[in-house]
Amino acid sequence: MDTRRLAHHEFPILGRAYFLGGRASTSVKQVLREAGVDDAAIRRIAVACYEAEMNVVLHARSGYMAVDIYPDRVTIAVIDKGPGIENVDLAMTPGWSSATDEARALGFGAGMGLPNIREQADAMDIRTAKGDGVQLFLTFKREVTDDGAPPTGDSGTRG
């Protein structure tokens, strides 16, 4: 595993501020694009980050998202202060959600967030205890060019 860390960024996440939700993930997407991470990896990371960010917004009080870029991978940590998850297996079950009626009316609460994250990430580690918040660690492999170096510089188009 290549241990050279190329970049580190942190973005705050405000609990309850659903209308701001997605800002941290959008910022992560931007720094990944600037770092020249391949589009396929960016898409997987963006989906996972969004779900993790909205879980903090909807289910916790506050938190932050940290992104570390390495030549061969990107790691994401999402750390929150909140109630934590009592039963992780249950929470990981597709369709299971504790979302309020209000959140469901806004289109949240399908119980798909954690399953989506698990599907997108190459490795997922969730640490939590009731009352202690949630610490989510994700690893995404990125495409490496032939000489072992990641493509550098601005990698083109939006989207």
Added chain:
Amino acid sequence: MEPPQPVTVGRAVEALDLGTCVSADPEALIAGAQVSDLLSYVMAEGQRGQVWVTIQTHPNIVAVAGLAGMHAIIIAGGFEPEPETIARAEEEGMGLFTSAQTAYLLAGKLYELGVR
């Protein structure tokens, strides 16, 4: 039978008679569509270049569409986007359109136009 012609955003806006809250590149080609009001579902299934028909109106829809790389959101059923939703769409360069028609009819018309 002839394969469907590529459909641009501009053509869809005209053919579906959509109201424009935030415009999108009219020449951009539409690469399919999603019809759903569940954000996690669209986050998982939405693909780059698609348009999204929904009755959700809050700013988070812009985050979802932007992260999925979609071209535009069409708010169906006569609902109007919240002011923050318009502001965020402008900020992110996301097309935002409205229609009094149901999501069902809009989806049918998109399909008829050739959007697959």
